[in-house]
Structures are given as structure tokens and as C-alpha cells.
Amino acid sequence: MSHHTIRPELREWILSTSRSGCSLSDLLKMLKDAGYGGEQSRQIVARVLNLPLATVMAAAKNKVAGLRTRHPQAPMETVNGHPVKVSVSTDAPVVRVLDGLLTAQECDELIAEASPRLARSLTVDVDGRHQADQRRTSQGMFFGIGETPLVQRIEQRIADLLAIPVSHGEGLQILHYQPGQEYEPHFDWFNPDQPGFSTVTARGGQRIASVVMYLNTPEEGGGTAFPRIGLTVTAMRGSAVYFAYDTGDEASLHAGLPVIKGEKWIATKWLRERPYQA
Numbered sequence: 397m398s399h400h401t402i403r404p405e406l407r408e409w410i411l412s413t414s415r416s417g418c419s420l421s422d423l424l425k426m427l428k429d430a431g432y433g434g435e436q437s438r439q440i441v442a443r444v445l446n447l448p449l450a451t452v453m454a455a456a457k458n459k460v461a462g463l464r465t466r467h468p469q470a471p472m473e474t475v476n477g478h479p480v481k482v483s484v485s486t487d488a489p490v491v492r493v494l495d496g497l498l499t500a501q502e503c504d505e506l507i508a509e510a511s512p513r514l515a516r517s518l519t520v521d522v523d524g525r526h527q528a529d530q531r532r533t534s535q536g537m538f539f540g541i542g543e544t545p546l547v548q549r550i551e552q553r554i555a556d557l558l559a560i561p562v563s564h565g566e567g568l569q570i571l572h573y574q575p576g577q578e579y580e581p582h583f584d585w586f587n588p589d590q591p592g593f594s595t596v597t598a599r600g601g602q603r604i605a606s607v608v609m610y611l612n613t614p615e616e617g618g619g620t621a622f623p624r625i626g627l628t629v630t631a632m633r634g635s636a637v638y639f640a641y642d643t644g645d646e647a648s649l650h651a652g653l654p655v656i657k658g659e660k661w662i663a664t665k666w667l668r669e670r671p672y673q674a
């Protein structure tokens with residue numbers, strides 16, 4: 397299949413359907429229902445969305461598709477009276493920079509509530525165990541769902557903005573980075589080929605999207621980089637970066653760049669395809 401055989405209307409339809417929040421697996425199913433062959437559909441989708449064929453193949457195999465998030469639309473969204481600006485959008489991977497997701501006061505209060513409870517951050521290893529990790533040198537803590545009125549308000553705002561119930565969220569994680577500390581390039585989705593996959597996905601299933609909220613503005617460094625598309629989001633107090641992904645989506649690779657000067661505080665909300673909370 398060569399480039400010119402993809403009709404412009406089909407290309408446009410794939411782009412707009414994907415942009416409106418349709419998952420890769422649903423997109424492939426729609427093409428199949430419209431009469432395209434499986435192999436042909438995967439090739440077309442990979443080409444139009446500029447994704448590796450392996451990513452599209454993984455989505456095609458992803459049979460138990462749970463809920464998906466709705467991607468915020470530019471120029472802005474108003475959630476329960478709170479304005480959120482959508483200042484940057486990319487389609488592959490789906491990224492939205494959200495300005496003003498949190499107020500300055502909410503940022504300060506979250507830091508104050510989290511500070512007394514910080515400990516060395518853990519990552520999930522290949523066997524599904526949590527462990528300290530060289531790749532992630534920040535300090536952090538988790539809030540329980542709705543643990544404080546502030547946490548509850550932020551969780552509800554994210555749920556409304558992304559049209560996904562609060563129950564699909566993991567507890568809000570706060571991270572604190574000091575100069576030199578970083579989070580090396582990684583994926584937030586869990587790798588089905590790793591032995592711990594069934595353990596980490598037993599509750600809530602796969603991760604489908606992340607919201608990283610900046611609680612302060614580091615003096616230098618500390619942005620969130622998406623190296624596959626050459627994008628770095630500046631860490632700015634009150635702003636956030638939202639990104640959504642399918643299992644195996646290599647374009648969603650991202651990193652918390654080293655803080656060079658000052659410190660960096662973030663709050664991360666990871667979202668699951670099914671309810672994570674009992």
C-alpha cells in the first residue's frame with residue numbers, strides 16, 4: 397500500500413476520529429466494519445497517525461478495551477466554572493498542555509499537605525513489586541482518593557474535564573525533585589510482555605492516560621520531555637500536561653528532565669481503563 401492510495405477524506409476522518417478521543421482499537425474496528433481488511437486498516441492507521449506499525453498491531457490485539465478519556469479541546473474548557481486553557485495539542489501521541497488547571501493557591505496547599513509525608517519514590521518492577529529505582533530519584537507520596545477536600549476537588553475537576561469517573565484514577569501522587577533529580581524516559585502503560593503485568597493490572601486494568609500537574613515553576617530545567625516528537629513542556633505552576641496512550645504506544649515515551657536550579661513539585665494522576673477504586 398503506497399501513500400497515494402489513502403484518500404484525503406479517509407485520512408481526514410481518521411485524524412478527526414482519533415483527535416476526538418477514539419481508541420486505536422475502536423478505530424480499527426470501525427474501518428473493518430466499513431469493509432477494509434485488517435492488514436490494510438493497520439497500515440493505513442499507522443501511516444495517517446504516524447505511528448509505528450507495532451503500536452497499531454498491539455492495539456489490534458487489545459481486546460478488552462475499557463473506558464477511554466475524552467481529550468480536552470482547544471482553545472479552552474470550563475469545568476464547573478473553572479477555566480482551563482488548552483495551549484498546545486498534538487495528535488500522535490495525544491498531548492494537551494493545560495494552563496490554569498490548578499490555581500496558585502491549590503498548588504501551595506497541595507505541597508503543604510504532602511510535605512510531611514514524603515519518602516523515596518518507588519517504581520513497579522517487572523514482577524509487579526514496588527521498589528526504589530535509580531531511574532527515578534525524586535521523593536514522593538500518594539494521597540488516598542478524596543483524602544482531603546482539596547484532593548477531592550482536584551480529582552473531580554480532572555474527572556469532569558476528561559469525562560472519566562473519579563473511580564478510574566489511582567491516588568494522586570506528589571513528587572518532589574531537587575537539582576540533579578529526574579525521571580528518565582519511560583512509558584506509563586504497563587508492558588503486557590512483563591511477568592508482573594497481570595498483578596499490576598488486576599485492579600483497574602491498563603493505564604490509559606496521565607495528567608502531570610506542575611505545583612511550582614523550577615528556576616531552570618525540570619520540564620516534561622516527549623523525545624519521540626521533540627516536545628518539551630515547561631513546568632509552570634498551575635499548568636499541567638495531559639497525555640493519552642494505547643498499550644504499546646511508543647510515541648508516549650516521556651521523561652521528567654533534570655532540575656538544574658531550584659526545585660520541582662508535581663502532582664500526577666494516572667487513569668485506568670476500569671474502576672481502580674473498590
Ligand SMILES: O=C(O)CCC(=O)C(=O)O
Nearest residue numbers: 579608619620651652664
Ligand atoms: O516529572 C515529570 O515531568 C514527569 C512525571 C512522570 O512521568 C510520571 O509521574 O509518570
Ligand SMILES: [Fe+2]
Nearest residue numbers: 582583584650
Ligand atoms: Fe510518566
